[in-house]
Amino acid sequence: MKIAVTADLHLNSKYLDRALALQNILAQLDTEGIQHLIIAGDLFDKDGDVSAYSSFLDPCRSYPDIQIHLIPGNHDSEQSLADLHLDSLHKYQTPEAVEFEGLQVLFVPYQKGLSMGDVINAAINFPEGQAWVLVGHGDFIDGSREPNPREKGIYMPLKKSDILESNLKKVFLGHIHSPTDLKKPLGGKVIYPGSPQGLDVSETGHRRFLVLDTNRIEIRESRVQSNSIFLDETFFIFPSDQEMKQLREQLEQRLMLADWENEKERIYVRFQVVGFSRQKDELIESFTLSVKSLGIKLYESSNSSHSPNPNFDGLLNATDPQRNLVARKVIEKIDLLDAKIEDSLPLEIEDKSRWRFDQGEPSKEQVKMAALKTIYQINYYLGNVCIINFSGCFILTVSLRYCH
Secondary structure, three states: OEEEEEOOOOEEOOEHHHHHHHHHHHHHHHHHOOOEEEEEOOOEOOOOOHHHHHHHHHHHHHOOOOEEEEEOOOOOOHHHHHOOOOOOEEEOOOOEEEEEOOEEEEEOOOOOOOOHHHHHHHHOOOOOOOOEEEEEEOOEEOOOOOOOOOOOOOOOOEEHHHHOOOOEEEEEEEOOOOOEEEOOHHHOOEEEOOOOOOOOOOOOOOOEEEEEEOOOOEEEEEEOOOOOEEEEEEEEEOOOOOHHHHHHHHHHHHHHHOOHHHHOOOEEEEEEEEEEEOOHHHHHHHHHHHHHHOOOEEOOOOOOOOOOOOEOOOEEEOOOHHHHHHHHHHHHHHHHOOOOOOOOOOHHHHHHOOOOOOOOOOOHHHHHHHHHHHHOOOOOOEOOEEEEEEOOEEEEEEOOOOOO
16 A cells, blocks of 8 residues: 655645645546545644635545545644545544554644653554554654754654654654655654645755555655745855856756756746855846846745845955955865865875865855955854954964864
8 A cells, every 4th residue: 555645735825836736746646546645734824714724625625535644733723623524534633543554653643732752652552563654743853953944942842762662664744844854863764755835935946745655664755746846046156257157157057956947937046146256246237137038937025024036135346356366265275175185095184185065064155255254354154164353364264073
């Protein structure tokens, strides 16, 4: 048997693309003959939006053979779920285990003020050795990922120790909108399918839903063919004679990664250009024309306080020839920090000669920006890049691990 899993649709009468994403998932399931869809919480965006109910019920009525298994998330009120009536809808307001051809699936609805571990320990009553899957809504606490940027605090936490000693096969969680497969803890058992439609430009790229094979306990992902794909792109410019070439190459690379040629009708982009330019006005004009000529759709926020798009507020003039010369030399040095040296050298020597721009360290572009803002005497603080400014001179201190 195959079961599809999604979460965090945040249906809202104002944003119809979210309902269209659900409709696309159901259409794909119907084509594949998959008859069960699990929604791991936050079906609705906010309480009291009664007009959003039809965004859920209408697509489901179009596919009556697909059984919908729903737990509430922290955005779903008891009343909103109580108002949903559908023969194919199974709502789990309390913890409940359901068998799918020998595999037990424990549905744990979101409950404010409780930990998921407390609920699981009280609900589990499986025979020894019984394989099972957990469906919940909340934060997995192990320090390997960022919390939900939209909501402060910890929501119904699940800890590694809560499920370590059982025959648990997979954990599907809602609450984190970014598709996330946690590889390290529990051997990759914990998975956030993510929102099937980005809620705004902060939720970028293609979206997915998951399909679980209950016999093999294997998961595959399928792409949601939603109406809109959001990209949030920041371009870094460093003073040179080839600034527009820098910008054009970055633009082409980002569009290629986004499968621009096939997806351009659905892609909406927010651009930010930051850095230092010798010819700022000309660069802005040229980039704006390039965006228009390519037919790129710009993301428009409903919040009037948001910055314009494209946003050039972080692009500063670099008109001092002496500083420009120093900047060029510093950028060349930074580029060499991760340049691979002779293969014949021992690994420990090579490692001392390189800076790996990953694993929690600032990116190469961020390091360059930190250096340039020091050169042009602009106060700047970046994570574990320490900048010390003195009148008439500058010192850039880059700490790979520590910054005091």
